[in-house]
Amino acid sequence: MNVIARAPAPSVTVSGGASGPPTPPASVPLTFFAAAGAGGVAFGVALLLSSSDAVISPFLPQVLATAHFGVLAFLTVAVLGALHQFAPVAAGRPLRSVVAARITAGVLVPAVWVLAIAFAAGRPGIVAPAGLAAFVAMCLAAWNLSGPLSARGGGVPVIGLRWATGLLLVTASMGVLYAFDLREGWFALLPRAVAAHAHLGLIGWLGVAYMSVAEKLWPMFLLSHRKRNRSGKLAVCLTPIGAVILAAGLLGSVAGLMFLGAGVVAIGLGAHLTSLVAVIRHRMRGLELLHAFVIASAAFLIVAVIVGTIAASSSDPATRLRLVSAEVMALICWLVLALLGHAHKVVPFIAWTALKTRGALPTGGPPVLFSHLYDRRTAQVTFGLVLVGACLAVGGLLASQGAVVGAGGLAVALATLITAVNLTLHPLALLRSQPAIEGRTA
Numbered sequence: 001m002n003v004i005a006r007a008p009a010p011s012v013t014v015s016g017g018a019s020g021p022p023t024p025p026a027s028v029p030l031t032f033f034a035a036a037g038a039g040g041v042a043f044g045v046a047l048l049l050s051s052s053d054a055v056i057s058p059f060l061p062q063v064l065a066t067a068h069f070g071v072l073a074f075l076t077v078a079v080l081g082a083l084h085q086f087a088p089v090a091a092g093r094p095l096r097s098v099v100a101a102r103i104t105a106g107v108l109v110p111a112v113w114v115l116a117i118a119f120a121a122g123r124p125g126i127v128a129p130a131g132l133a134a135f136v137a138m139c140l141a142a143w144n145l146s147g148p149l150s151a152r153g154g155g156v157p158v159i160g161l162r163w164a165t166g167l168l169l170v171t172a173s174m175g176v177l178y179a180f181d182l183r184e185g186w187f188a189l190l191p192r193a194v195a196a197h198a199h200l201g202l203i204g205w206l207g208v209a210y211m212s213v214a215e216k217l218w219p220m221f222l223l224s225h226r227k228r229n230r231s232g233k234l235a236v237c238l239t240p241i242g243a244v245i246l247a248a249g250l251l252g253s254v255a256g257l258m259f260l261g262a263g264v265v266a267i268g269l270g271a272h273l274t275s276l277v278a279v280i281r282h283r284m285r286g287l288e289l290l291h292a293f294v295i296a297s298a299a300f301l302i303v304a305v306i307v308g309t310i311a312a313s314s315s316d317p318a319t320r321l322r323l324v325s326a327e328v329m330a331l332i333c334w335l336v337l338a339l340l341g342h343a344h345k346v347v348p349f350i351a352w353t354a355l356k357t358r359g360a361l362p363t364g365g366p367p368v369l370f371s372h373l374y375d376r377r378t379a380q381v382t383f384g385l386v387l388v389g390a391c392l393a394v395g396g397l398l399a400s401q402g403a404v405v406g407a408g409g410l411a412v413a414l415a416t417l418i419t420a421v422n423l424t425l426h427p428l429a430l431l432r433s434q435p436a437i438e439g440r441t442a
Contacts, residue, residue, distance in 0.1 A: 023088050026354035028101045032081020033347060035109040037420035039073030040336070044413025046070075046116070047393065051406030055397060058325045059194060065120035066409075067328075071201055072112040072134065074416075075335050078343075079209050080104070080141050083161065085350065086213055087148040090157040096147035100140055108137035115179075124183035131179030138172040156229055160212025160236030167204035167240055174200065174247075195324065196250040202331040203265055204243030210338055211235050211272050214294075218276065221290060221345060222283035231275040239268030262312065266305055273298055289379055293341020296387050297334045303394065304330035326397040333390035336412065340386055340419055348373040351427040360430050368430070378422045386415035 046069045047054070050062035057063065084101050088094050095101055111133035118126035142165050149162050178193045215232040219225065246261025248254070276298060280287070304327050311323035348370040355361050361368050389411025396404030 023085055024095055024098050024101055026350045028098060028105075029081040029085040029350055030347070030354075031102070031105050032077055032084065033343065034420070035105065036074055036078035036081065036339075037416060039069060039077055039112070040416030041413045041420075042113075042116075043070035043074045044389070044409045044411070044416060046120075047409025047412065048406045049409075051396070051409060052402040054325065054405050055322075055400045055402045057321065058328070061122045062120055064194075065116045067198070068112065068116040068119055070332050070336075071198075071206070073109075073116060075206050075332070075339065076201075077105075077109060077112065078339050079206055080108070080138075082213060082342075082346065083145055083165075083209065084141075085346075086157075086216070087145050087161055090161070090216055091148035091151040091154045093148040093151040096144045100144045104137050104141045104144065108134055108141070111137060124179075128176075128179045128183050131176050135172045135176045138168055142166075142169050155215075156232045156236055157212045157216040159233065160208055160215065163236060163240040164205055164209035164212060167200065167208065167243065170244075171197065171201040171205045192251050192253060196247040198328050199250060200243055200247040202328065202335070204240050204247070206335055207243075207269075207331070208236055208240050210335060211239065213342075214272075214338075215275065217342065217345070218279040218294075221285070222279060222287075223285045224279045224282040225284075226278055226282050229275065231271045231278060234271035235268050235275055237268070238264055238271065242266075242268055258312070262308065266309075269301060269305060273301070289376070289383060290341045290345050292383055293337050293344075296383075296390075297337035297341065300330045300334040300337065300390060300394070304328075304334060307398070322397065322400060326394050329397055330394050333394060337386060337390060340382065340415065343419060343423065344374060344379050345370070347423045348427075351423075355427060355430055358431070360433070362430075362433075373426045373430075374422045375426070378418060382415045382419050382422065385411050385418070389415060 043066065046062075046066040050060075050066045053060040053062045054066070058067070084095060084104075111130050115127060115130035115134060118124075118130055145161070145165050149158060149165060151158070174193065174197045178197060181193070211232075215229065215236070242261050242264030244261070245257055246265055249257030249259075249261050276294065280291070307323050307330060308327040311320050311327060314320040314323060351373055352361075352368070352370050355368075389408045392404050392408030392411065394408075396402065396406075396408055
Protein backbone atom coordinates (compact mmCIF):
# COMPACT_ATOMS: atom_id res chain seq x y z
CA MET A 1 0.00 0.00 0.00
CA ASN A 2 2.97 2.20 -0.55
CA VAL A 3 5.44 2.81 -3.36
CA ILE A 4 8.75 4.53 -2.81
CA ALA A 5 11.84 2.39 -2.75
CA ARG A 6 14.36 1.35 -5.34
CA ALA A 7 17.42 0.44 -3.33
CA PRO A 8 17.89 -2.83 -1.44
CA ALA A 9 17.53 -2.89 2.30
CA PRO A 10 20.61 -3.61 4.36
CA SER A 11 21.42 -6.98 5.86
CA VAL A 12 19.07 -8.14 8.57
CA THR A 13 19.95 -9.56 11.92
CA VAL A 14 18.58 -13.01 12.61
CA SER A 15 18.31 -14.85 15.86
CA GLY A 16 21.62 -15.54 17.48
CA GLY A 17 23.03 -12.18 16.45
CA ALA A 18 24.44 -13.33 13.10
CA SER A 19 24.17 -11.08 10.09
CA GLY A 20 21.64 -12.63 7.74
CA PRO A 21 21.28 -12.34 3.98
CA PRO A 22 19.83 -9.14 2.52
CA THR A 23 16.10 -8.92 2.07
CA PRO A 24 14.87 -8.17 -1.45
CA PRO A 25 14.78 -4.56 -2.62
CA ALA A 26 12.03 -2.66 -0.84
CA SER A 27 10.28 -2.12 -4.16
CA VAL A 28 9.44 -5.86 -4.26
CA PRO A 29 7.13 -6.07 -1.21
CA LEU A 30 5.91 -2.50 -1.69
CA THR A 31 4.77 -3.30 -5.23
CA PHE A 32 2.69 -6.18 -3.90
CA PHE A 33 1.31 -3.97 -1.11
CA ALA A 34 0.37 -1.18 -3.52
CA ALA A 35 -1.45 -3.64 -5.75
CA ALA A 36 -3.15 -5.15 -2.70
CA GLY A 37 -4.37 -1.69 -1.69
CA ALA A 38 -6.06 -1.32 -5.06
CA GLY A 39 -7.47 -4.82 -4.67
CA GLY A 40 -8.87 -3.95 -1.25
CA VAL A 41 -10.67 -0.92 -2.61
CA ALA A 42 -12.02 -3.03 -5.48
CA PHE A 43 -13.22 -5.65 -3.00
CA GLY A 44 -15.15 -3.10 -0.98
CA VAL A 45 -16.70 -1.53 -4.08
CA ALA A 46 -17.59 -4.96 -5.49
CA LEU A 47 -19.21 -5.90 -2.18
CA LEU A 48 -21.26 -2.72 -2.35
CA LEU A 49 -22.38 -3.44 -5.92
CA SER A 50 -23.09 -7.14 -5.33
CA SER A 51 -24.76 -6.76 -1.93
CA SER A 52 -28.26 -7.58 -3.17
CA ASP A 53 -26.97 -10.79 -4.77
CA ALA A 54 -24.82 -11.69 -1.76
CA VAL A 55 -27.86 -12.21 0.47
CA ILE A 56 -29.44 -14.50 -2.14
CA SER A 57 -26.63 -16.91 -3.00
CA PRO A 58 -22.82 -16.96 -2.78
CA PHE A 59 -22.70 -18.72 -6.15
CA LEU A 60 -24.02 -15.85 -8.27
CA PRO A 61 -21.45 -14.35 -10.71
CA GLN A 62 -21.22 -10.94 -9.03
CA VAL A 63 -20.68 -12.54 -5.62
CA LEU A 64 -17.98 -14.86 -6.95
CA ALA A 65 -16.26 -11.84 -8.49
CA THR A 66 -16.39 -10.03 -5.14
CA ALA A 67 -14.90 -13.03 -3.36
CA HIS A 68 -12.03 -13.21 -5.85
CA PHE A 69 -11.32 -9.50 -5.49
CA GLY A 70 -11.14 -9.95 -1.73
CA VAL A 71 -9.29 -13.24 -1.44
CA LEU A 72 -6.99 -12.94 -4.46
CA ALA A 73 -6.54 -9.30 -5.48
CA PHE A 74 -6.45 -8.10 -1.87
CA LEU A 75 -5.43 -10.77 0.64
CA THR A 76 -3.32 -13.15 -1.46
CA VAL A 77 -1.38 -10.37 -3.19
CA ALA A 78 -0.70 -8.67 0.17
CA VAL A 79 0.35 -11.88 1.93
CA LEU A 80 2.66 -12.87 -0.92
CA GLY A 81 4.26 -9.44 -0.69
CA ALA A 82 4.77 -9.92 3.02
CA LEU A 83 6.25 -13.39 2.54
CA HIS A 84 8.75 -12.19 -0.06
CA GLN A 85 10.03 -9.82 2.63
CA PHE A 86 9.49 -11.97 5.71
CA ALA A 87 10.57 -15.47 4.66
CA PRO A 88 14.25 -14.49 4.09
CA VAL A 89 14.28 -12.76 7.49
CA ALA A 90 12.68 -15.68 9.33
CA ALA A 91 14.82 -18.35 7.68
CA GLY A 92 18.08 -16.43 7.28
CA ARG A 93 18.33 -17.25 3.58
CA PRO A 94 17.50 -15.09 0.52
CA LEU A 95 14.87 -15.61 -2.13
CA ARG A 96 15.94 -17.70 -5.08
CA SER A 97 15.47 -14.76 -7.46
CA VAL A 98 14.47 -11.11 -7.12
CA VAL A 99 13.64 -11.09 -10.84
CA ALA A 100 11.23 -13.98 -10.28
CA ALA A 101 9.57 -11.98 -7.49
CA ARG A 102 8.99 -9.08 -9.87
CA ILE A 103 7.64 -11.42 -12.55
CA THR A 104 5.30 -12.95 -9.98
CA ALA A 105 3.78 -9.56 -9.21
CA GLY A 106 3.68 -8.62 -12.90
CA VAL A 107 1.74 -11.76 -13.82
CA LEU A 108 -0.36 -12.33 -10.71
CA VAL A 109 -1.87 -8.86 -10.28
CA PRO A 110 -3.39 -8.46 -13.77
CA ALA A 111 -4.40 -12.13 -13.81
CA VAL A 112 -6.48 -11.93 -10.63
CA TRP A 113 -8.14 -8.71 -11.74
CA VAL A 114 -9.08 -10.22 -15.11
CA LEU A 115 -10.27 -13.34 -13.30
CA ALA A 116 -12.58 -11.40 -10.99
CA ILE A 117 -13.94 -9.20 -13.79
CA ALA A 118 -14.54 -12.27 -15.95
CA PHE A 119 -16.59 -13.84 -13.15
CA ALA A 120 -18.66 -10.67 -12.88
CA ALA A 121 -19.22 -10.58 -16.64
CA GLY A 122 -20.10 -14.29 -16.81
CA ARG A 123 -17.27 -15.07 -19.23
CA PRO A 124 -15.99 -18.59 -18.38
CA GLY A 125 -13.85 -18.54 -21.52
CA ILE A 126 -11.78 -15.77 -19.91
CA VAL A 127 -11.94 -17.18 -16.36
CA ALA A 128 -9.99 -20.30 -17.34
CA PRO A 129 -6.89 -18.67 -18.92
CA ALA A 130 -6.81 -15.94 -16.25
CA GLY A 131 -6.95 -18.62 -13.57
CA LEU A 132 -4.16 -20.53 -15.29
CA ALA A 133 -1.98 -17.39 -15.41
CA ALA A 134 -2.59 -16.79 -11.69
CA PHE A 135 -1.70 -20.42 -10.99
CA VAL A 136 1.60 -20.09 -12.85
CA ALA A 137 2.44 -16.94 -10.87
CA MET A 138 1.67 -18.70 -7.58
CA CYS A 139 3.86 -21.65 -8.58
CA LEU A 140 6.67 -19.20 -9.32
CA ALA A 141 6.17 -17.57 -5.92
CA ALA A 142 6.25 -20.95 -4.19
CA TRP A 143 9.48 -21.88 -5.99
CA ASN A 144 11.02 -18.55 -5.03
CA LEU A 145 9.99 -18.89 -1.38
CA SER A 146 11.28 -22.45 -1.25
CA GLY A 147 14.79 -20.98 -1.17
CA PRO A 148 14.54 -19.50 2.31
CA LEU A 149 11.95 -22.00 3.54
CA SER A 150 14.24 -24.96 2.78
CA ALA A 151 16.70 -23.72 5.40
CA ARG A 152 16.96 -25.63 8.64
CA GLY A 153 15.71 -24.01 11.79
CA GLY A 154 13.59 -20.90 11.85
CA GLY A 155 11.18 -22.29 14.41
CA VAL A 156 7.41 -21.97 14.32
CA PRO A 157 7.24 -19.23 11.62
CA VAL A 158 9.18 -21.28 9.07
CA ILE A 159 7.27 -24.48 9.88
CA GLY A 160 4.01 -22.65 9.34
CA LEU A 161 5.13 -20.96 6.13
CA ARG A 162 6.10 -24.32 4.66
CA TRP A 163 2.57 -25.53 5.30
CA ALA A 164 1.05 -22.31 3.98
CA THR A 165 3.10 -22.33 0.77
CA GLY A 166 2.20 -25.95 0.10
CA LEU A 167 -1.48 -25.21 0.62
CA LEU A 168 -1.19 -22.17 -1.65
CA LEU A 169 -0.33 -24.59 -4.45
CA VAL A 170 -3.15 -26.98 -3.50
CA THR A 171 -5.65 -24.12 -3.35
CA ALA A 172 -4.43 -22.71 -6.66
CA SER A 173 -4.70 -26.15 -8.27
CA MET A 174 -8.29 -26.45 -7.07
CA GLY A 175 -8.98 -23.00 -8.44
CA VAL A 176 -7.68 -23.88 -11.90
CA LEU A 177 -9.73 -27.09 -11.94
CA TYR A 178 -12.80 -25.13 -10.88
CA ALA A 179 -12.14 -22.47 -13.54
CA PHE A 180 -11.94 -25.03 -16.34
CA ASP A 181 -14.91 -26.99 -14.98
CA LEU A 182 -16.91 -23.78 -15.05
CA ARG A 183 -16.35 -23.69 -18.82
CA GLU A 184 -16.36 -27.41 -19.65
CA GLY A 185 -18.77 -28.80 -17.03
CA TRP A 186 -16.67 -31.89 -16.37
CA PHE A 187 -17.61 -32.71 -12.79
CA ALA A 188 -20.49 -30.41 -11.84
CA LEU A 189 -18.27 -29.15 -9.00
CA LEU A 190 -20.31 -26.03 -8.22
CA PRO A 191 -21.21 -25.47 -5.38
CA ARG A 192 -19.13 -28.10 -3.57
CA ALA A 193 -15.88 -26.83 -5.06
CA VAL A 194 -16.65 -23.25 -4.01
CA ALA A 195 -17.08 -24.16 -0.34
CA ALA A 196 -14.00 -26.42 -0.28
CA HIS A 197 -11.90 -23.91 -2.20
CA ALA A 198 -12.92 -21.02 0.06
CA HIS A 199 -12.17 -22.82 3.30
CA LEU A 200 -8.87 -24.26 2.12
CA GLY A 201 -7.75 -20.86 0.85
CA LEU A 202 -8.88 -18.76 3.80
CA ILE A 203 -7.88 -21.16 6.58
CA GLY A 204 -5.16 -23.34 5.08
CA TRP A 205 -3.25 -20.87 2.93
CA LEU A 206 -3.98 -17.34 4.12
CA GLY A 207 -4.83 -18.20 7.72
CA VAL A 208 -1.75 -20.32 8.34
CA ALA A 209 0.47 -17.76 6.57
CA TYR A 210 -0.85 -15.03 8.87
CA MET A 211 -0.43 -17.20 11.98
CA SER A 212 3.16 -17.97 11.00
CA VAL A 213 4.12 -14.35 10.43
CA ALA A 214 2.31 -13.31 13.61
CA GLU A 215 4.36 -15.77 15.67
CA LYS A 216 7.42 -13.70 14.73
CA LEU A 217 5.93 -10.20 14.72
CA TRP A 218 3.77 -10.29 17.85
CA PRO A 219 6.64 -11.02 20.26
CA MET A 220 8.89 -8.56 18.43
CA PHE A 221 6.45 -5.64 18.58
CA LEU A 222 5.56 -6.27 22.24
CA LEU A 223 9.01 -7.38 23.45
CA SER A 224 7.28 -10.52 24.69
CA HIS A 225 9.41 -13.52 25.61
CA ARG A 226 7.97 -16.94 26.38
CA LYS A 227 10.00 -19.94 27.48
CA ARG A 228 7.95 -22.22 25.26
CA ASN A 229 5.64 -21.70 22.32
CA ARG A 230 3.62 -24.89 22.20
CA SER A 231 0.42 -23.08 21.31
CA GLY A 232 1.98 -21.40 18.28
CA LYS A 233 3.40 -24.68 17.01
CA LEU A 234 0.07 -26.45 17.51
CA ALA A 235 -1.67 -23.66 15.61
CA VAL A 236 0.53 -23.82 12.51
CA CYS A 237 0.57 -27.62 12.44
CA LEU A 238 -3.02 -28.56 13.28
CA THR A 239 -4.80 -25.80 11.34
CA PRO A 240 -3.50 -26.80 7.88
CA ILE A 241 -4.13 -30.51 8.55
CA GLY A 242 -7.67 -29.74 9.63
CA ALA A 243 -8.22 -27.45 6.64
CA VAL A 244 -7.24 -30.22 4.22
CA ILE A 245 -9.58 -32.73 5.90
CA LEU A 246 -12.40 -30.18 6.00
CA ALA A 247 -11.95 -29.30 2.32
CA ALA A 248 -11.94 -32.98 1.35
CA GLY A 249 -15.14 -33.51 3.33
CA LEU A 250 -16.82 -30.52 1.72
CA LEU A 251 -15.74 -31.56 -1.77
CA GLY A 252 -16.96 -35.12 -1.32
CA SER A 253 -19.99 -34.24 0.86
CA VAL A 254 -18.69 -36.65 3.51
CA ALA A 255 -20.12 -35.54 6.84
CA GLY A 256 -17.62 -37.49 8.93
CA LEU A 257 -14.65 -35.82 7.23
CA MET A 258 -16.27 -32.40 7.50
CA PHE A 259 -16.80 -32.73 11.24
CA LEU A 260 -13.33 -34.20 11.80
CA GLY A 261 -11.66 -31.45 9.79
CA ALA A 262 -13.71 -28.74 11.48
CA GLY A 263 -12.74 -30.13 14.89
CA VAL A 264 -9.04 -30.16 14.09
CA VAL A 265 -9.27 -26.64 12.64
CA ALA A 266 -11.07 -25.43 15.78
CA ILE A 267 -8.27 -26.80 17.97
CA GLY A 268 -5.65 -25.14 15.76
CA LEU A 269 -7.45 -21.80 15.78
CA GLY A 270 -7.91 -22.07 19.53
CA ALA A 271 -4.16 -22.60 19.88
CA HIS A 272 -3.61 -19.49 17.74
CA LEU A 273 -5.78 -17.42 20.06
CA THR A 274 -4.05 -18.93 23.08
CA SER A 275 -0.72 -17.86 21.62
CA LEU A 276 -2.02 -14.30 21.22
CA VAL A 277 -3.12 -14.21 24.86
CA ALA A 278 0.27 -15.55 25.98
CA VAL A 279 2.16 -12.93 23.96
CA ILE A 280 0.07 -10.13 25.46
CA ARG A 281 0.47 -11.53 28.97
CA HIS A 282 4.28 -11.64 28.71
CA ARG A 283 4.67 -8.25 27.00
CA MET A 284 7.17 -5.64 28.11
CA ARG A 285 5.64 -2.89 25.95
CA GLY A 286 2.21 -1.36 26.12
CA LEU A 287 -0.54 -2.21 23.67
CA GLU A 288 -0.97 0.11 20.69
CA LEU A 289 -3.17 0.60 17.64
CA LEU A 290 -1.86 -2.57 15.97
CA HIS A 291 -3.23 -4.64 18.81
CA ALA A 292 -6.66 -3.08 18.50
CA PHE A 293 -6.67 -4.40 14.92
CA VAL A 294 -5.36 -7.79 16.04
CA ILE A 295 -7.81 -8.23 18.92
CA ALA A 296 -10.73 -7.17 16.71
CA SER A 297 -9.60 -9.60 14.03
CA ALA A 298 -9.45 -12.37 16.63
CA ALA A 299 -13.04 -11.57 17.56
CA PHE A 300 -14.13 -12.16 13.96
CA LEU A 301 -12.26 -15.46 13.96
CA ILE A 302 -14.32 -16.50 16.97
CA VAL A 303 -17.49 -15.35 15.20
CA ALA A 304 -16.53 -17.44 12.16
CA VAL A 305 -16.06 -20.56 14.29
CA ILE A 306 -19.39 -20.04 16.08
CA VAL A 307 -21.36 -19.35 12.89
CA GLY A 308 -19.70 -22.25 11.09
CA THR A 309 -20.62 -24.60 13.94
CA ILE A 310 -24.24 -23.45 13.84
CA ALA A 311 -24.29 -23.87 10.05
CA ALA A 312 -23.02 -27.44 10.33
CA SER A 313 -25.85 -28.34 12.71
CA SER A 314 -28.59 -26.69 10.64
CA SER A 315 -30.98 -28.98 8.74
CA ASP A 316 -32.46 -26.23 6.56
CA PRO A 317 -30.47 -25.78 3.30
CA ALA A 318 -31.36 -22.08 2.95
CA THR A 319 -30.35 -21.31 6.52
CA ARG A 320 -27.14 -23.29 6.15
CA LEU A 321 -26.24 -21.42 2.96
CA ARG A 322 -26.82 -18.05 4.65
CA LEU A 323 -24.75 -19.03 7.68
CA VAL A 324 -21.87 -20.37 5.58
CA SER A 325 -21.81 -17.11 3.62
CA ALA A 326 -21.57 -15.18 6.88
CA GLU A 327 -18.87 -17.56 8.17
CA VAL A 328 -16.74 -17.06 5.06
CA MET A 329 -17.20 -13.29 5.34
CA ALA A 330 -16.14 -13.42 9.00
CA LEU A 331 -12.98 -15.31 7.98
CA ILE A 332 -12.26 -12.66 5.35
CA CYS A 333 -12.79 -9.91 7.94
CA TRP A 334 -10.45 -11.73 10.35
CA LEU A 335 -7.69 -11.48 7.76
CA VAL A 336 -8.56 -7.99 6.49
CA LEU A 337 -8.38 -6.48 9.99
CA ALA A 338 -5.10 -8.27 10.71
CA LEU A 339 -3.64 -7.21 7.37
CA LEU A 340 -4.52 -3.53 7.71
CA GLY A 341 -3.26 -3.48 11.29
CA HIS A 342 0.10 -5.03 10.48
CA ALA A 343 0.43 -2.81 7.40
CA HIS A 344 0.75 0.18 9.75
CA LYS A 345 3.86 -1.45 11.24
CA VAL A 346 5.43 -3.35 8.35
CA VAL A 347 5.09 -0.81 5.54
CA PRO A 348 6.65 2.07 7.56
CA PHE A 349 9.51 -0.24 8.56
CA ILE A 350 10.27 -1.13 4.93
CA ALA A 351 9.81 2.49 3.82
CA TRP A 352 12.03 3.83 6.61
CA THR A 353 14.81 1.42 5.69
CA ALA A 354 14.58 2.40 2.03
CA LEU A 355 14.55 6.11 2.86
CA LYS A 356 17.57 5.71 5.11
CA THR A 357 19.44 3.83 2.39
CA ARG A 358 18.73 6.64 -0.07
CA GLY A 359 19.73 9.34 2.40
CA ALA A 360 16.23 10.80 2.39
CA LEU A 361 15.84 11.04 6.18
CA PRO A 362 16.50 14.47 7.77
CA THR A 363 19.71 14.57 9.81
CA GLY A 364 18.89 17.61 11.93
CA GLY A 365 16.37 17.74 14.73
CA PRO A 366 14.58 14.79 16.32
CA PRO A 367 15.11 11.45 14.56
CA VAL A 368 12.42 10.22 12.16
CA LEU A 369 10.87 7.04 13.54
CA PHE A 370 8.66 4.44 11.87
CA SER A 371 5.60 5.97 13.51
CA HIS A 372 6.38 9.34 11.88
CA LEU A 373 5.75 7.88 8.41
CA TYR A 374 1.97 7.95 8.79
CA ASP A 375 -0.66 9.98 10.62
CA ARG A 376 -1.82 8.25 13.79
CA ARG A 377 -5.26 9.87 13.95
CA THR A 378 -5.95 8.85 10.38
CA ALA A 379 -4.94 5.30 11.25
CA GLN A 380 -7.42 5.36 14.13
CA VAL A 381 -10.15 6.46 11.73
CA THR A 382 -9.15 3.58 9.48
CA PHE A 383 -9.55 1.13 12.34
CA GLY A 384 -13.01 2.45 13.14
CA LEU A 385 -14.08 2.30 9.50
CA VAL A 386 -12.89 -1.23 8.82
CA LEU A 387 -14.31 -2.50 12.11
CA VAL A 388 -17.72 -1.00 11.34
CA GLY A 389 -17.50 -2.29 7.78
CA ALA A 390 -16.70 -5.82 8.93
CA CYS A 391 -19.56 -5.80 11.43
CA LEU A 392 -21.99 -4.57 8.79
CA ALA A 393 -20.84 -7.09 6.18
CA VAL A 394 -21.14 -10.11 8.49
CA GLY A 395 -24.28 -8.83 10.23
CA GLY A 396 -25.93 -8.02 6.92
CA LEU A 397 -25.36 -11.54 5.63
CA LEU A 398 -26.69 -13.06 8.85
CA ALA A 399 -29.81 -10.89 8.63
CA SER A 400 -30.13 -11.15 4.83
CA GLN A 401 -30.04 -7.36 4.51
CA GLY A 402 -28.33 -6.38 1.26
CA ALA A 403 -28.24 -2.67 2.09
CA VAL A 404 -26.34 -3.40 5.31
CA VAL A 405 -23.84 -5.59 3.43
CA GLY A 406 -23.37 -2.81 0.87
CA ALA A 407 -22.69 -0.25 3.58
CA GLY A 408 -20.07 -2.61 4.99
CA GLY A 409 -18.42 -2.87 1.60
CA LEU A 410 -18.29 0.91 1.26
CA ALA A 411 -16.67 1.24 4.69
CA VAL A 412 -14.04 -1.40 3.84
CA ALA A 413 -13.26 0.33 0.54
CA LEU A 414 -12.82 3.69 2.27
CA ALA A 415 -10.68 2.17 5.04
CA THR A 416 -8.35 0.52 2.52
CA LEU A 417 -8.08 3.66 0.41
CA ILE A 418 -7.33 5.83 3.45
CA THR A 419 -4.70 3.33 4.62
CA ALA A 420 -2.99 3.37 1.23
CA VAL A 421 -2.92 7.18 1.14
CA ASN A 422 -1.84 7.48 4.77
CA LEU A 423 1.07 5.07 4.35
CA THR A 424 2.21 6.74 1.13
CA LEU A 425 2.06 10.52 1.65
CA HIS A 426 4.67 10.95 4.39
CA PRO A 427 7.38 8.74 2.82
CA LEU A 428 6.81 10.40 -0.56
CA ALA A 429 7.17 13.83 1.02
CA LEU A 430 10.52 12.80 2.49
CA LEU A 431 11.60 11.33 -0.81
CA ARG A 432 10.76 14.54 -2.67
CA SER A 433 12.73 16.54 -0.11
CA GLN A 434 15.86 14.46 -0.72
CA PRO A 435 17.60 17.08 -2.91
CA ALA A 436 17.11 19.72 -0.19
CA ILE A 437 18.51 17.32 2.41
CA GLU A 438 21.50 16.56 0.22
CA GLY A 439 22.07 20.29 -0.29
CA ARG A 440 22.10 20.97 3.45
CA THR A 441 24.51 18.12 4.15
CA ALA A 442 26.88 18.78 1.24
